[in-house]
Amino acid sequence: MEPVNMWQHEALDRCAMISNILGDHLISHPLIQFTKIIKSKLLKVQNLIDDAYQLIGNSKVTTEQVDKTFERLFQRDPGYKMRRSSLAFR
Numbered sequence: 001m002e003p004v005n006m007w008q009h010e011a012l013d014r015c016a017m018i019s020n021i022l023g024d025h026l027i028s029h030p031l032i033q034f035t036k037i038i039k040s041k042l043l044k045v046q047n048l049i050d051d052a053y054q055l056i057g058n059s060k061v062t063t064e065q066v067d068k069t070f071e072r073l074f075q076r077d078p079g080y081k082m083r084r085s086s087l088a089f090r
Contacts, residue, residue, distance in 0.1 A: 005063035008056060015053040022046045 026032060027042050 005061075005066070007063060007066040008059060008061070011056045012053060015049050015056060019046055019049045019053070022049070 022042060023046060027039060027046065032039050032042060
């Protein structure tokens with residue numbers, strides 16, 4: 001799946017990163033491996049994030065649509081843009 005815009009690319013990256021962190025650093029932790037109920041719940045969370053990854057990848061939302069949302073958020077909260085200044089694509 002090829003990202004259609006920079007926002008989609010960023011969201012896909014964040015989902016992959018969170019899913020990897022869950023698997024590599026939490027689900028694989030010895031305490032979690034020992035505790036079946038916790039492991040089960042964390043695996044469900046990871047599966048939901050993976051499902052979201054697929055939905056984002058199949059989304060047809062355009063850069064312009066997301067930019068409009070971004071600008072509305074900025075107008076409501078001027079500090080929002082400052083907090084989002086780490087965007088590699090802006």
